[in-house]
Amino acid sequence: MASSNLSVATWNINSVRLRMPIVGRFLTEQAPDILCLQEIKCQEHQFPYEAFRALGYEHFAVHGQKGYHGVATVGRVPFHEFSRHDWQDNGEARHVGIELEGPGQGTVIENVYIPAGGDEPDRAINPKFGQKLDFLGRMTRWAETVDRPTLIVGDFNVAPLESDVWNHKALLKVVSHTPIEVETLQGFMDAHGWQDIGRQHRSAPERYYSWWSYRSKDWKAGDRGRRLDHMWASPELAAQSVAHHVHEDCRDWEKPSDHVPLVTEFDL
DNA sequence: ATGTCTGAGACACTCAGA
Numbered sequence: 001m002a003s004s005n006l007s008v009a010t011w012n013i014n015s016v017r018l019r020m021p022i023v024g025r026f027l028t029e030q031a032p033d034i035l036c037l038q039e040i041k042c043q044e045h046q047f048p049y050e051a052f053r054a055l056g057y058e059h060f061a062v063h064g065q066k067g068y069h070g071v072a073t074v075g076r077v078p079f080h081e082f083s084r085h086d087w088q089d090n091g092e093a094r095h096v097g098i099e100l101e102g103p104g105q106g107t108v109i110e111n112v113y114i115p116a117g118g119d120e121p122d123r124a125i126n127p128k129f130g131q132k133l134d135f136l137g138r139m140t141r142w143a144e145t146v147d148r149p150t151l152i153v154g155d156f157n158v159a160p161l162e163s164d165v166w167n168h169k170a171l172l173k174v175v176s177h178t179p180i181e182v183e184t185l186q187g188f189m190d191a192h193g194w195q196d197i198g199r200q201h202r203s204a205p206e207r208y209y210s211w212w213s214y215r216s217k218d219w220k221a222g223d224r225g226r227r228l229d230h231m232w233a234s235p236e237l238a239a240q241s242v243a244h245h246v247h248e249d250c251r252d253w254e255k256p257s258d259h260v261p262l263v264t265e266f267d268l
Numbered sequence: 269a270t271g272t273c274t275g276a277g278a279c280a281c282t283c284a285g286a
Binding site for chain 1: 269270271273274275276284285
């Protein structure tokens with residue numbers, strides 16, 4: 001079978017309706033084949049389908065809910081929705097899976113928004129933190145059953161490595177970089193042998209961030225970022241990734257998301 | 269780092285979630 005090129009992007013967009021102008025700019029400039037969005041913050045009937053179609057993106061898998069969370073995968077290549085997991089077991093819209101039908105036919109792409117987990121890293125006093133760990137636990141049990149080449153991308157809300165945060169020691173007790181989260185995410189990784197494509201192309205300890213808080217007048221001041229967004233693949237699929245890009249410039253665009261998009265190019 | 273965004277509900281402003 002002839003090889004085909006495929007590019008996949010992931011971006012926590014923090015309201016797709018409010019952010020459609022910069023989504024359009026990104027798709028025009030980068031033209032990924034597939035774009036996985038998290039935190040679309042709308043119901044399925046409110047999703048801006050026509051704006052995407054006008055940009056050449058005519059394939060959709062939207063799993064939304066009112067106001068919060070929500071994920072959507074859009075493509076300029078064909079696919080069909082494959083699955084919707086509720087790894088928190090509470091009805092929140094945090095996952096959608098697709099299977100490609102054209103280029104990369106048969107490849108599965110899972111789009112996930114792992115819960116942020118609240119402020120206090122203690123499940124006894126902060127139920128959200130427990131829910132985050134339990135979400136990862138259910139993902140881990142699912143990963144043990146994955147038996148075909150799969151790409152899983154999204155906002156994992158965990159920065160596992162020291163070089164994934166601006167200050168390792170300062171963040172050890174901050175949710176997203178605590179040892180229990182890092183250990184739990186590692187358990188998920190080991191359950192399938194996922195390969196961290198970002199770090200495959202930008203090896204630790206090189207600085208790599210994908211998120212900078214809004215709670216700073218100048219997001220560049222001190223470069224206080226974290227790598228919360230990830231693209232992980234089955235070993236055989238990861239070996240077919242030929243390039244990886246972190247679009248930090250998008251953090252400076254008009255009305256930006258606090259996350260920036262990541263893109264991986266594959267030669268399948 | 270208790271600061272800055274977003275959407276919902278209600279109609280000027282909180283509140284939750286991140």
